[in-house]
Amino acid sequence: MRILVVEDEHKIANSIRVGLEQENYAVDVAYDGTDGYDMASSEDYDLIILDRMLPRMEGVEVAKKLREKKIHTPILMLTAKGQIQDRVEGLDSGADDYLTKPFAFEELLARIRALLRRPQNSMGTSLMIEDLTLNTSTFSVKRNDKYIKLSSKEFALLEYLMRHPNQILSKEHIIAHVWNYDADILPNTVEVYVGYLRNKIDKPFKEEKQLIHTLRGFGYRIGGEK
Amino acid sequence: MRILVVEDEHKIANSIRVGLEQENYAVDVAYDGTDGYDMASSEDYDLIILDRMLPRMEGVEVAKKLREKKIHTPILMLTAKGQIQDRVEGLDSGADDYLTKPFAFEELLARIRALLRRPQNSMGTSLMIEDLTLNTSTFSVKRNDKYIKLSSKEFALLEYLMRHPNQILSKEHIIAHVWNYDADILPNTVEVYVGYLRNKIDKPFKEEKQLIHTLRGFGYRIGGEK
DNA sequence: AGGTTTTCTCAGCTATTTCTCAACAATCGT
DNA sequence: ACGATTGTTGAGAAATAGCTGAGAAAACCT
Numbered sequence: 373m374r375i376l377v378v379e380d381e382h383k384i385a386n387s388i389r390v391g392l393e394q395e396n397y398a399v400d401v402a403y404d405g406t407d408g409y410d411m412a413s414s415e416d417y418d419l420i421i422l423d424r425m426l427p428r429m430e431g432v433e434v435a436k437k438l439r440e441k442k443i444h445t446p447i448l449m450l451t452a453k454g455q456i457q458d459r460v461e462g463l464d465s466g467a468d469d470y471l472t473k474p475f476a477f478e479e480l481l482a483r484i485r486a487l488l489r490r491p492q493n494s495m496g497t498s499l500m501i502e503d504l505t506l507n508t509s510t511f512s513v514k515r516n517d518k519y520i521k522l523s524s525k526e527f528a529l530l531e532y533l534m535r536h537p538n539q540i541l542s543k544e545h546i547i548a549h550v551w552n553y554d555a556d557i558l559p560n561t562v563e564v565y566v567g568y569l570r571n572k573i574d575k576p577f578k579e580e581k582q583l584i585h586t587l588r589g590f591g592y593r594i595g596g597e598k
Numbered sequence: 599m600r601i602l603v604v605e606d607e608h609k610i611a612n613s614i615r616v617g618l619e620q621e622n623y624a625v626d627v628a629y630d631g632t633d634g635y636d637m638a639s640s641e642d643y644d645l646i647i648l649d650r651m652l653p654r655m656e657g658v659e660v661a662k663k664l665r666e667k668k669i670h671t672p673i674l675m676l677t678a679k680g681q682i683q684d685r686v687e688g689l690d691s692g693a694d695d696y697l698t699k700p701f702a703f704e705e706l707l708a709r710i711r712a713l714l715r716r717p718q719n720s721m722g723t724s725l726m727i728e729d730l731t732l733n734t735s736t737f738s739v740k741r742n743d744k745y746i747k748l749s750s751k752e753f754a755l756l757e758y759l760m761r762h763p764n765q766i767l768s769k770e771h772i773i774a775h776v777w778n779y780d781a782d783i784l785p786n787t788v789e790v791y792v793g794y795l796r797n798k799i800d801k802p803f804k805e806e807k808q809l810i811h812t813l814r815g816f817g818y819r820i821g822g823e824k
Numbered sequence: 825a826g827g828t829t830t831t832c833t834c835a836g837c838t839a840t841t842t843c844t845c846a847a848c849a850a851t852c853g854t
Numbered sequence: 855a856c857g858a859t860t861g862t863t864g865a866g867a868a869a870t871a872g873c874t875g876a877g878a879a880a881a882c883c884t
Contacts, residue, residue, distance in 0.1 A: 511766050511816050524815030
């Protein structure tokens with residue numbers, strides 16, 4: 373899957389590129405509207421991520437021109453927050469979906485998956501490892517039939533871990549996926565949150581198998597053997 | 599089900615179209631009265647949503663002409679607010695129901711469902727959670743056999759919550775469904791209205807189970823356990 | 825036109841969450 | 855065994871989410 377990112381802020385463009393590449397998308401980047409338009413019309417992308425405010429040509433303008441040219445590549449438009457009424461205009465211009473900055477990287481991924489009509493990543497909304505269940509539609513977490521109350525960040529972290537069971541996830545990787553792209557999060561913060569999760573899902577279940585493992589020097593992993 | 603939307607404001611027409619398509623209706627749009635009239639008389643629609651103020655031919659006029667031509671497709675007429683005395687005229691002209699702009703999308707859907715259901719059973723739905731009942735045809739709410747008086751916004755919010763019992767609904771989600779498209783509603787407004795509802799349906803029933811739950815960081819939920 | 829109700833925002837308050845820091849513990853290489 | 859590196863944890867500061875009373879503005883009703 374090839375994705376074109378049109379975004380003038382290099383920092384943001386780069387984080388998106390790196391993040392998407394880790395998810396095995398092929399990514400090209402354009403830093404202004406006209407470049408974006410040229411690339412979108414000459415190459416064959418599966419998806420275009422288009423910032424609304426761009427030098428040389430506005431995002432809305434780019435979208436309109438592409439549609440006029442009968443290029444129907446799905447477009448996901450980005451705007452700064454507080455421009456809520458742009459939504460209608462954005463969708464009118466031909467965009468297929470719409471996301472306000474700043475956003476969590478996971479949300480961007482979810483929208484991309486939706487637009488690419490990919491079968492949602494085990495989209496039973498219910499993730500399960502051993503006797504631990506996480507339901508993404510009711511936002512509930514259970515272990516051994518006991519409900520566990522998590523804060524939203526704890527939930528996001530656990531969801532991310534559970535979507536990649538038995539895989540080692542580095543702290544940098546976790547930061548990129550669970551926090552916003554521009555969040556300046558120390559690796560220690562991840563350590564602290566892993567600690568919180570352990571207090572809630574492992575420590576009270578001493579009888580059961582411990583689920584969150586530390587792989588010193590590499591990262592964390594949920595599930596699998598010691 | 600095929601629906602014809604006759605509305606000259608492209609922005610509104612488009613939002614309605616997108617929204618209805620998401621509900622699996624097939625939607626055609628006409629942007630003025632004569633086009634609307636032509637399409638309505640040549641195609642076979644299940645419902646026509648007709649704006650009152652239209653270029654080339656007034657909504658009322660379109661409705662009258664259709665009825666003269668023995669086309670009895672249900673018509674839902676839209677007017678700008680503050681034109682309340684138009685109601686009689688609108689209904690006289692042959693419209694079956696009547697909605698003032700701006701409206702919440704959920705309300706439009708409810709009316710559409712009502713109109714499309716009319717031939718079969720004209721029974722309004724009754725939603726129930728524990729000892730709380732909400733009747734959408736009489737617009738009445740009861741708890742423990744006591745009638746509770748709600749404003750229309752409160753009613754709309756409660757109806758939305760009760761149509762999704764045991765589900766967590768985020769403030770953004772609630773705004774999108776209970777308020778109208780271009781309403782610029784702060785999340786705090788939802789908090790306030792949830793407060794109003796609590797004052798009326800939970801606080802006076804301290805003995806009973808409390809029904810409206812806050813899930814910090816996620817949203818609100820009606821029904822279900824603490 | 826005047827009073828009432830409803831809708832919505834604001835500002836202050838509280839509780840919770842988020843995140844960092846720094847001290848401590850565990851592990852690793854030599 | 856030793857310092858160096860990496861991970862854990864308690865304490866607390868800062869940020870954020872949610873609740874509520876007050877009130878402005880609009881809509882509604884005679």
